[in-house]
Amino acid sequence: MKQSALVRRWAAVAGVVGLAFATGSCTRKTASSGGLVAGDAASRVYVPPGSYDEFYAFLSGGFSGQVNVYGLPSGRLLKEIPVFSQFAQDGYGYDEDSRDMLTTTAGFIPWDDAHHPEISMTDGVPDGRWLFINANNTPRLARIDLTRFETDEILEIPNAAGGHASPFVTPDTRYIVSATRFSIPIPQADVPIAEYARHFKGTISFVRADQPGKMDIAFQILMPGFDYDIAHAGKGPSDGWFFFTTYNTERAHEKLELNASQNDKDYVAAINYRRAEQCVAEGKARDVAARYLHHFVDPATHQTRTETRSSVKLLEAAKCEGVAYFLPTPKSPHGADVDPSGEYIVASGKLAAVIPVHSFTKMQAAIAARKFDKMEEGIPVLNYEAVLAGEVKNPGLGPLHTEFDGKGNAYTTMFISSEIVKWKLGTWQVEDRIPVYYSPGHLMIPGGDSKKPWGKYLVSLNKITKDRYLPTGPEMSQSAQLIDISGPKMQMLLDFPTIGEPHYAQAIPASLIRDRVVKYAKLADNHDPWVTRSEADGGIQRTGKRVDVKMIAIRSHFAPDNLEGIQVGDTVYFHVTNIEQDWDIVHGFAMFKNPNAELILSPGETRTLRWIAPAPGIYPFYCTDFCSALHQEMQGYVRVSPAGSSVPLSANVARRK
Amino acid sequence: MKLSMPSRALVAIAAALLLLLFVTPLWRISLQAPQYPEGLGLKIELTTVTGVEENDLQNINSLNHYIGMKAIDPATIGVLRVMPWAVAGLALFGFVVAAVGRRALLYAWMTSFVVFGVAGMVMFWWWQYDYGHHLDMEHAIIKIPGMSYQPPLIGVKQLLNFRATSMPDVGGWLVAVAFVLGAVAVFRTVRCHARASALG
Numbered sequence: 101m102k103q104s105a106l107v108r109r110w111a112a113v114a115g116v117v118g119l120a121f122a123t124g125s126c127t128r129k130t131a132s133s134g135g136l137v138a139g140d141a142a143s144r145v146y147v148p149p150g151s152y153d154e155f156y157a158f159l160s161g162g163f164s165g166q167v168n169v170y171g172l173p174s175g176r177l178l179k180e181i182p183v184f185s186q187f188a189q190d191g192y193g194y195d196e197d198s199r200d201m202l203t204t205t206a207g208f209i210p211w212d213d214a215h216h217p218e219i220s221m222t223d224g225v226p227d228g229r230w231l232f233i234n235a236n237n238t239p240r241l242a243r244i245d246l247t248r249f250e251t252d253e254i255l256e257i258p259n260a261a262g263g264h265a266s267p268f269v270t271p272d273t274r275y276i277v278s279a280t281r282f283s284i285p286i287p288q289a290d291v292p293i294a295e296y297a298r299h300f301k302g303t304i305s306f307v308r309a310d311q312p313g314k315m316d317i318a319f320q321i322l323m324p325g326f327d328y329d330i331a332h333a334g335k336g337p338s339d340g341w342f343f344f345t346t347y348n349t350e351r352a353h354e355k356l357e358l359n360a361s362q363n364d365k366d367y368v369a370a371i372n373y374r375r376a377e378q379c380v381a382e383g384k385a386r387d388v389a390a391r392y393l394h395h396f397v398d399p400a401t402h403q404t405r406t407e408t409r410s411s412v413k414l415l416e417a418a419k420c421e422g423v424a425y426f427l428p429t430p431k432s433p434h435g436a437d438v439d440p441s442g443e444y445i446v447a448s449g450k451l452a453a454v455i456p457v458h459s460f461t462k463m464q465a466a467i468a469a470r471k472f473d474k475m476e477e478g479i480p481v482l483n484y485e486a487v488l489a490g491e492v493k494n495p496g497l498g499p500l501h502t503e504f505d506g507k508g509n510a511y512t513t514m515f516i517s518s519e520i521v522k523w524k525l526g527t528w529q530v531e532d533r534i535p536v537y538y539s540p541g542h543l544m545i546p547g548g549d550s551k552k553p554w555g556k557y558l559v560s561l562n563k564i565t566k567d568r569y570l571p572t573g574p575e576m577s578q579s580a581q582l583i584d585i586s587g588p589k590m591q592m593l594l595d596f597p598t599i600g601e602p603h604y605a606q607a608i609p610a611s612l613i614r615d616r617v618v619k620y621a622k623l624a625d626n627h628d629p630w631v632t633r634s635e636a637d638g639g640i641q642r643t644g645k646r647v648d649v650k651m652i653a654i655r656s657h658f659a660p661d662n663l664e665g666i667q668v669g670d671t672v673y674f675h676v677t678n679i680e681q682d683w684d685i686v687h688g689f690a691m692f693k694n695p696n697a698e699l700i701l702s703p704g705e706t707r708t709l710r711w712i713a714p715a716p717g718i719y720p721f722y723c724t725d726f727c728s729a730l731h732q733e734m735q736g737y738v739r740v741s742p743a744g745s746s747v748p749l750s751a752n753v754a755r756r757k
Numbered sequence: 758m759k760l761s762m763p764s765r766a767l768v769a770i771a772a773a774l775l776l777l778l779f780v781t782p783l784w785r786i787s788l789q790a791p792q793y794p795e796g797l798g799l800k801i802e803l804t805t806v807t808g809v810e811e812n813d814l815q816n817i818n819s820l821n822h823y824i825g826m827k828a829i830d831p832a833t834i835g836v837l838r839v840m841p842w843a844v845a846g847l848a849l850f851g852f853v854v855a856a857v858g859r860r861a862l863l864y865a866w867m868t869s870f871v872v873f874g875v876a877g878m879v880m881f882w883w884w885q886y887d888y889g890h891h892l893d894m895e896h897a898i899i900k901i902p903g904m905s906y907q908p909p910l911i912g913v914k915q916l917l918n919f920r921a922t923s924m925p926d927v928g929g930w931l932v933a934v935a936f937v938l939g940a941v942a943v944f945r946t947v948r949c950h951a952r953a954s955a956l957g
Binding site: 654683 | 811
């Protein structure tokens with residue numbers, strides 16, 4: 101379809117939608133329910149008080165920088181896990197223990213854009229050990245431990261700008277990947293933007309991820325200067341390969357909206373990473389200087405440890421024959437989705453009128469027969485017809501992302517026509533379609549990108565909310581919708597608001613995580629250098645202008661709770677240990693006029709808050725997490741004296757046995 | 758007159774069951790409250806008092822400080838020093854009864870068993886009474902006039918937000934079985950003796 105015809109078609113659709121709004125708005129009191137009897141849907145999403153949801157769902161927070169955990173089918177928010185943004189609510193990124201997690205070679209960055217959660221896999225099936233997620237703005241990868249639901253590790257990705265095609269995982273979790281959204285000069289250089297085509301390059305990083313605390317870049321592949329969008333690993337027959345969508349193969353550098361939409365086809369980049377490993381082993385990669393930081397939470401101390409790394413192995417795709425091929429794919433494809441069998445690669449062109457599906461078998465044959473249309477910077481471009489398994493015709497408008505139910509069906513979001521379309525693998529026939537409200541980006545089926553999807557529910561992550569909830573001003577929260585896909589017809593069950601902007605999600609049966617969740621940290625295993633294991637061990641000490649306070653928190657007091665002898669300008673470190681050994685008995689620590697955040701201390705944990713004594717006076721502190729009947733009494737006082745004062749340093753310890 | 762072989766066997770088994778107290782808990786006090794759906798519990802063993810779960814004792818002590826109850830510390834409970842000797846002695850005595858097989862020894866053994874049982878329960882009750890009543894009212898945070906916190910010897914009782922259930926644990930039931938075996942031996946012996954006297 102020509103560009104102009106396509107534009108006319110969208111305009112027509114937009115007009116029809118607009119008309120529907122205009123005529124319907126005066127009579128319709130509520131938003132559409134999608135045609136389902138409400139009572140029936142209610143019983144299917146109802147999780148009675150005290151009962152558990154069937155699935156954990158992890159939705160990225162997008163511009164919130166975090167990950168949000170929901171229960172399905174209820175859509176209840178269970179937890180917000182801080183990852184790439186400071187989280188004043190629990191002190192993440194503020195306190196001395198976690199602040200370094202957010203440092204980069206560009207300094208401390210309090211915010212990022214968290215895009216694509218990925219659950220670790222064993223043999224191509226989600227295993228519930230870890231959740232990985234990428235920072236899209238300043239490229240980083242994070243590992244969240246799913247026994248504690250806390251961010252444990254963050255790795256910075258050098259030679260990249262915008263880590264969008266990330267952090268998709270190999271079936272054995274050996275690697276997660278990070279491909280740059282923006283191509284930039286590699287290494288960075290001060291060049292005219294107009295010389296984009298000459299200087300700008302992309303990179304794809306393969307990061308070892310199978311050992312917690314040891315993430316590292318195994319190698320980077322230097323690619324042509326396109327934008328790399330989304331990826332998925334091969335599996336089964338295509339195990340050992342990775343597929344990345346690209347756009348802006350035009351190498352435009354201004355007005356991309358128009359200039360990056362000129363080519364009839366962009367590419368899916370097929371990367372043979374086993375071949376890349378060979379080339380690296382054969383010494384074909386260069387060691388390139390590149391500073392990047394690696395942070396991980398020391399399991400003994402629960403403090404962040406940081407390593408600075410200084411080089412990466414950079415492999416030029418053109419210098420390793422057989423490592424990369426381009427599969428022509430119509431019009432700015434977004435999702436690169438591999439079906440459960442590993443044979444089909446579905447690439448949804450945002451501006452395409454069809455959903456093309458590539459065949460791995462045909463791709464192998466085309467490579468063997470060297471059916472190359474041309475070369476792109478030394479990388480063969482395979483013939484479109486030679487690799488095509490089939491096209492889903494007239495699927496809707498704006499196909500974005502596809503997942504699978506494990507029963508031979510695929511489900512694709514249609515951003516522009518605002519619907520989800522179910523179609524059959526092999527016949528490429530549309531089987532069903534359901535409107536969603538409004539403009540879905542990604543969708544998620546539990547395990548829907550793995551070898552064994554749990555094909556019962558589908559969650560549509562919608563970008564536009566408008567009239568779905570009571571209005572809350574110009575900006576509405578974004579919205580997810582739960583759809584039952586167990587039968588031949590999709591059925592809308594539930595709307596639920598989401599935090600930030602979920603770009604992707606993962607879900608896994610609760611049984612794979614629930615029983616492994618840690619209830620408290622054992623005090624005996626707490627090896628924080630500032631741990632205080634009993635009330636008698638608390639105290640205060642001065643080293644020059646630095647004062648360290650060791651304190652415990654237990655229902656319903658701090659000990660010590662009277663501190664004197666602190667002087668104006670002293671840097672005071674409050675090392676507070678929650679010595680409770682019981683599930684969910686949490687204490688907080690907030691300091692009067694502290695220009696920082698509070699501490700939230702889970703049982704058995706030590707955290708440190710830094711505070712500079714500002715002026716003479718009395719500074720109360722208190723517990724912020726309602727811990728017990730006498731929570732309100734859980735408070736204490738710091739006396740600050742002028743610099744050089746003779747008030748002796750003191751802390752009242754161990755009044756109570 | 759000698760005891761019959763079956764009676765001697767019963768006594769030997771009873772004595773052996775008593776030795777199992779060294780490896781099984783005697784008594785259990787379970788505590789249930791709205792915010793403790795999983796419950797807390799104390800296991801009373803021959804030589805110590807422990808929590809049912811790893812930190813139960815610590816958590817119970819932590820809660821008890823609100824009502825001024827002194828911390829339960831096995832090291833300070835004197836009866837736990839005596840109990841192993843008493844049980845070992847009673848078991849040894851049982852084996853002697855079984856080996857020697859004299860009637861008078863059996864009666865003496867059962868008498869000491871009764872004394873042991875009654876004394877044990879009285880001491881347990883007193884221990885519970887002491888913790889439940891002798892509160893440090895000066896430092897108690899929650900003071901309810903007239904309220905004491907003695908758990909029941911056996912049975913169920915509501916103590917503020919906690920429902921306390923006190924029941925024999927495996928060891929307690931073993932003692933009961935051992936006592937019944939001893940009683941059967943006595944019953945058989947008395948009956949045989951009576952028959953022998955009647956015939957004689």
